Amino acid sequence: MATATRSKAARGGIDLGGTxxxxxxxxxxxxxxxxxxxxTPTSGGPKxxxxxxxxxxxxxxxxxxxxxxxxxxxxxxSPGSADEETGVVASARNLPGWEGAYPLGARLTEALGxxxxxxxxxxxxxxxxxxxxxxxxxxxxxGVFWGTGVGGGIILNxxxxxxxxxxxxxxxxxxxxxxxxxxxxxxGCMEAYAGRKAMEDRARKLVEKGEETQLFEIxxxxxxxxxxxxxxxxxxxxxDKMAEDLLDEAVKAIGTGVASCLNVLDVxxxxxxxxxxxRFGEPFLKRIEKQAMKNLFTSDEDPxxxxxxxxxxxxxxxxxxxxxxxxKSG
Amino acid sequence: MATATRSKAARGGIDLGGTxxxxxxxxxxxxxxxxxxxxTPTSGGPKxxxxxxxxxxxxxxxxxxxxxxxxxxxxxxSPGSADEETGVVASARNLPGWEGAYPLGARLTEALGxxxxxxxxxxxxxxxxxxxxxxxxxxxxxGVFWGTGVGGGIILNxxxxxxxxxxxxxxxxxxxxxxxxxxxxxxGCMEAYAGRKAMEDRARKLVEKGEETQLFEIxxxxxxxxxxxxxxxxxxxxxDKMAEDLLDEAVKAIGTGVASCLNVLDVxxxxxxxxxxxRFGEPFLKRIEKQAMKNLFTSDEDPxxxxxxxxxxxxxxxxxxxxxxxxKSG
Numbered sequence: 001m002a003t004a005t006r007s008k009a010a011r012g013g014i015d016l017g018g019t020x021x022x023x024x025x026x027x028x029x030x031x032x033x034x035x036x037x038x039x040t041p042t043s044g045g046p047k048x049x050x051x052x053x054x055x056x057x058x059x060x061x062x063x064x065x066x067x068x069x070x071x072x073x074x075x076x077x078s079p080g081s082a083d084e085e086t087g088v089v090a091s092a093r094n095l096p097g098w099e100g101a102y103p104l105g106a107r108l109t110e111a112l113g114x115x116x117x118x119x120x121x122x123x124x125x126x127x128x129x130x131x132x133x134x135x136x137x138x139x140x141x142x143g144v145f146w147g148t149g150v151g152g153g154i155i156l157n158x159x160x161x162x163x164x165x166x167x168x169x170x171x172x173x174x175x176x177x178x179x180x181x182x183x184x185x186x187x188g189c190m191e192a193y194a195g196r197k198a199m200e201d202r203a204r205k206l207v208e209k210g211e212e213t214q215l216f217e218i219x220x221x222x223x224x225x226x227x228x229x230x231x232x233x234x235x236x237x238x239x240d241k242m243a244e245d246l247l248d249e250a251v252k253a254i255g256t257g258v259a260s261c262l263n264v265l266d267v268x269x270x271x272x273x274x275x276x277x278x279r280f281g282e283p284f285l286k287r288i289e290k291q292a293m294k295n296l297f298t299s300d301e302d303p304x305x306x307x308x309x310x311x312x313x314x315x316x317x318x319x320x321x322x323x324x325x326x327x328k329s330g
Numbered sequence: 331m332a333t334a335t336r337s338k339a340a341r342g343g344i345d346l347g348g349t350x351x352x353x354x355x356x357x358x359x360x361x362x363x364x365x366x367x368x369x370t371p372t373s374g375g376p377k378x379x380x381x382x383x384x385x386x387x388x389x390x391x392x393x394x395x396x397x398x399x400x401x402x403x404x405x406x407x408s409p410g411s412a413d414e415e416t417g418v419v420a421s422a423r424n425l426p427g428w429e430g431a432y433p434l435g436a437r438l439t440e441a442l443g444x445x446x447x448x449x450x451x452x453x454x455x456x457x458x459x460x461x462x463x464x465x466x467x468x469x470x471x472x473g474v475f476w477g478t479g480v481g482g483g484i485i486l487n488x489x490x491x492x493x494x495x496x497x498x499x500x501x502x503x504x505x506x507x508x509x510x511x512x513x514x515x516x517x518g519c520m521e522a523y524a525g526r527k528a529m530e531d532r533a534r535k536l537v538e539k540g541e542e543t544q545l546f547e548i549x550x551x552x553x554x555x556x557x558x559x560x561x562x563x564x565x566x567x568x569x570d571k572m573a574e575d576l577l578d579e580a581v582k583a584i585g586t587g588v589a590s591c592l593n594v595l596d597v598x599x600x601x602x603x604x605x606x607x608x609r610f611g612e613p614f615l616k617r618i619e620k621q622a623m624k625n626l627f628t629s630d631e632d633p634x635x636x637x638x639x640x641x642x643x644x645x646x647x648x649x650x651x652x653x654x655x656x657x658k659s660g
Contacts, residue, residue, distance in 0.1 A: 161486065163596025169627040173590040177505050177582060186625050252507060260503040264591050266493025295516050297499040
């Protein structure tokens with residue numbers, strides 16, 4: 001296939017995370033032609049984040065041998081409150097200086113020279129798994145993204161269910177009334193026990209109380225400033241008791257909260273993704289399923305399927321590229 | 331309007347509950363022409379229940395001045411697993427001898443001489459509130475029916491969401507992982523704290539432990555054999571501490587569980603009905619709303635509305651009559 005032909009159908013996708021920015025360029029059949037990843041800036045403001053996003057997209061286009069301006073368009077999966085109509089992103093609290101609203105779509109369109117569309121990060125990742133990944137065989141699924149927080153994406157009868165714009169906030173489904181304080185400020189949320197950030201906060205508190213763990217040694221050894229998923233995995237492999245206990249709590253919280261969600265939605269399958277979800281994979285999925293069965297209304301007769309996300313780390317960016325699938329080629 | 335004309339559009343509806351059977355006859359505009367209520371048999375089997383349903387429907391038709399055979403049809407809102415296609419009802423565990431499957435639709439059609447359609451009790455009550463009652467102004471609502479158990483009905487974009495057939499089991503959303511045993515056998519369900527049956531079980535246990543309450547005295551004084559909603563209300567009015575405490579736990583469980591449901595669905599409104607919901611009304615709705623706000627993701631900016639069901643005790647039967655609205659007149 002000639003580059004000229006290929007680039008007409010080629011699209012870009014950017015997954016904007018709290019830790020990293022992942023960019024891809026895909027062809028008309030959603031095959032990855034090039035990809036690039038960079039760390040999310042931890043200081044500065046929205047403009048610095050937008051610049052880093054441009055760099056990642058340009059690098060992924062270069063690796064695909066395509067110029068950014070020749071892409072049909074670029075989709076972005078964004079945290080915070082993303083307005084698909086205007087491309088404005090507000091309240092992205094995991095990103096530096098992004099409490100207010102920033103015209104991310106307009107900024108990227110100008111910088112990249114191609115149309116940019118912004119969507120919700122969890123929803124585009126769910127769409128990708130539904131259209132191309134582990135959800136292909138189903139009509140209705142719940143996507144569970146276990147990472148810094150716990151996000152949920154809902155597909156009902158083949159269409160995203162967004163509610164009034166805030167559907168799928170499964171991280172804030174309660175697993176214990178009056179329980180542990182969540183980073184969101186509420187009590188007893190699933191995320192208060194299972195989110196990477198909440199688990200790190202908890203580990204720091206336990207250390208202050210005098211409990212022992214290798215988690216922070218491993219972190220310092222790696223030159224990191226937060227407990228990334230790989231650090232948790234390493235600590236587990238070393239038999240670190242605190243890591244085991246906190247991950248056990250996380251599994252229980254996710255299993256319980258997901259059971260509640262499934263009792264409400266009764267979809268065909270739940271699909272587990274996210275940084276921690278992908279890192280811990282099938283063995284943890286099995287543990288989550290086992291925990292969920294304790295509270296699943298349909299456990300005896302017809303439980304839903306529990307599946308791992310199959311697009312891996314690139315799922316979010318590939319899903320973002322789906323946002324511009326139906327743009328007319330320029 | 332002549333009786334002959336009126337009866338062509340008139341329809342019957344039967345709400346089959348664990349405590350009572352409510353029948354109505356409505357006109358083409360869903361106005362109640364006649365109604366009748368009878369106690370649900372506590373012994374015997376499905377045939378006895380079907381006979382009692384016929385009696386109630388015939389009495390409601392008589393009070394409307396219409397013969398049952400002249401009705402366009404009769405709809406039934408049934409507990410258990412109701413198959414709308416075949417009219418077979420299975421696993422209606424709150425009804426006597428109804429563990430297996432029984433062809434309720436066929437039996438009633440034969441006895442009443444008019445077509446009978448069977449639907450799920452909670453779903454028809456939700457449909458009634460959505461079409462004719464407190465949900466008229468919304469496109470997407472969650473119906474919460476607080477009675478013997480806690481049932482949920484979901485309407486999304488104007489259509490019932492049934493999932494694979496078991497959606498809306500909100501009574502089994504977890505409010506406390508590993509918490510109190512629910513009549514369903516699982517632990518920590520909303521219904522374990524809020525269902526009338528679970529509250530009665532709990533009260534009996536507390537009395538066995540030596541705690542005091544007027545609940546059972548009031549029950550015996552009334553000649554009842556279970557703690558119906560009116561007994562709870564009377565005990566509250568007498569300042570009964572146990573009744574206050576158990577209802578307080580129920581409010582907290584419903585508020586917490588409903589918040590979880592709304593965080594997943596993000597619908598425009600929740601509508602509270604059911605025997606206990608209607609009995610305790612607005613003041614308890616306010617308490618439930620206040621509790622829910624503690625865990626609602628959208629509490630700060632755009633919380634959903636909390637509304638009382640407006641069709642009252644007859645809502646279930648009126649909703650059942652909607653099941654035969656589109657039948658051709660015979």
